[in-house]
Amino acid sequence: MAGPAPAPSVAEEAPLVSSRFLYRMTAVIAVLVVLTVAIGVGGQWFGQRIALAGHTDGIEELLIQIGQDKLSLPANTIRFRDQRQSGVAERVDLYLTWPELKGYSAEMRPRFDDIAQSSALIFLQLSQSTMSRDMSGRLEPIYSKLFEGGPQPVNFGLTLHRLRPDSGYGNEIVLTASRPDAPDYVVRCLLPGPGGKPTSGDCQRDIHIGQDLTVLYRFSSALLKDWQHIDAAVRLFVETRLAK
Numbered sequence: 195m196a197g198p199a200p201a202p203s204v205a206e207e208a209p210l211v212s213s214r215f216l217y218r219m220t221a222v223i224a225v226l227v228v229l230t231v232a233i234g235v236g237g238q239w240f241g242q243r244i245a246l247a248g249h250t251d252g253i254e255e256l257l258i259q260i261g262q263d264k265l266s267l268p269a270n271t272i273r274f275r276d277q278r279q280s281g282v283a284e285r286v287d288l289y290l291t292w293p294e295l296k297g298y299s300a301e302m303r304p305r306f307d308d309i310a311q312s313s314a315l316i317f318l319q320l321s322q323s324t325m326s327r328d329m330s331g332r333l334e335p336i337y338s339k340l341f342e343g344g345p346q347p348v349n350f351g352l353t354l355h356r357l358r359p360d361s362g363y364g365n366e367i368v369l370t371a372s373r374p375d376a377p378d379y380v381v382r383c384l385l386p387g388p389g390g391k392p393t394s395g396d397c398q399r400d401i402h403i404g405q406d407l408t409v410l411y412r413f414s415s416a417l418l419k420d421w422q423h424i425d426a427a428v429r430l431f432v433e434t435r436l437a438k
Contacts, residue, residue, distance in 0.1 A: 270297030
């Protein structure tokens, strides 16, 4: 007769998968799920930030005070992220499409990101006035004293004036135009040489607006044909955003 079956060993009685191991596996899986969700959400957020590249398409109005003037400006017109906040500021930098004078949007993205299309932007810098005269007011007392040679009529009703080498303005030239009911238009430009191409901001002009505000705006010399419209549009854009 066969003897009694041997008693099972402790190893044989132990379950193949322990409860402790199951708890650990469950915890690991839970952590992986959380990490996967976090990476997905974070990746989407980071991807959006990369796609915007410092721009914003938000149109909320920000109330910014510069000197004695307060302005209500859409966030998507403000060029730098750290300036997109209401309050007192020394200056604020804007960029606008031309001729629409709109801020950044998904539809307009190529103009802001593609350097080949950046000549269709106008750049503005708003700050408290430090001089009593704007660029038109400086024509006679300052610029005219630095002219070298005679004036040269050029396109679009403008007259070109070259500056003396010791004027401190490098290779810049001054373009002027008479206006019937306003001081002469004056703009400084660094025009491209033979075979060169205009840049997005090789012309600049400043005007006084409001109580104590200087608006320095830059645009491409490729847009000089629109100088009258640009000057009027920039003035109107800022004036309509001054807080009454």
